[in-house]
Amino acid sequence: MLPLAACSGETREKQVRGGDAKVGKALVTQYQCGACHKIPDVRGADGKSGPQLDGFGKLSYIANGIPNQPDRLVAWLLDPPAMKPGTAMPAMSLTEQEARHMAAYLYTLRSRPK
Ligand code: HEC
Numbered sequence: 001m002l003p004l005a006a007c008s009g010e011t012r013e014k015q016v017r018g019g020d021a022k023v024g025k026a027l028v029t030q031y032q033c034g035a036c037h038k039i040p041d042v043r044g045a046d047g048k049s050g051p052q053l054d055g056f057g058k059l060s061y062i063a064n065g066i067p068n069q070p071d072r073l074v075a076w077l078l079d080p081p082a083m084k085p086g087t088a089m090p091a092m093s094l095t096e097q098e099a100r101h102m103a104a105y106l107y108t109l110r111s112r113p114k
Helices: 021-030 070-078 096-106
Strands: none
Touching (some): 021 096
8 A cells, every 4th residue: 555645646745766856956056057047045046037946846837838747857857849849948968867866856846935
């Protein structure tokens, strides 16, 4: 039987296979995602051309239309235009492993302050 916590879909933190949130945070800093995104506790991440990423872990959709699931998020990070033609977020030549770490980090962002 599954543990009860597994039933609480909405509030459960999503798991990314092979992703390490701590490494992901360092990568998000290194790749300067913050040039376009406001990201909590990433120094200097105060960009305005993309949506703020605080609370991202609670969103139902990535970029307003892609179901927010770990594998889709990894695919999004690897190649946004392939997932949403015409999007303003560019592909940044990440490896899949890097994208997995970043996805794990993004799912820890679960509070959206006003
Ligand atoms: C050149 C600016 C730019 C850079 C650099 C950039 N993004 Fe984005 N990002 C965007 C834009 C614009 C969107 C909105 C896309 C859309 O809705 O079509 C977006 C959307 C997203 C989303 C979905 C957010 C939501 O609320 O749905 C995530 C997650 C994301 N970016 C993560 C990252 C990460 C991680 C990096 C670094 C590897 C990064 N972005 C680098 C511009 C950028």
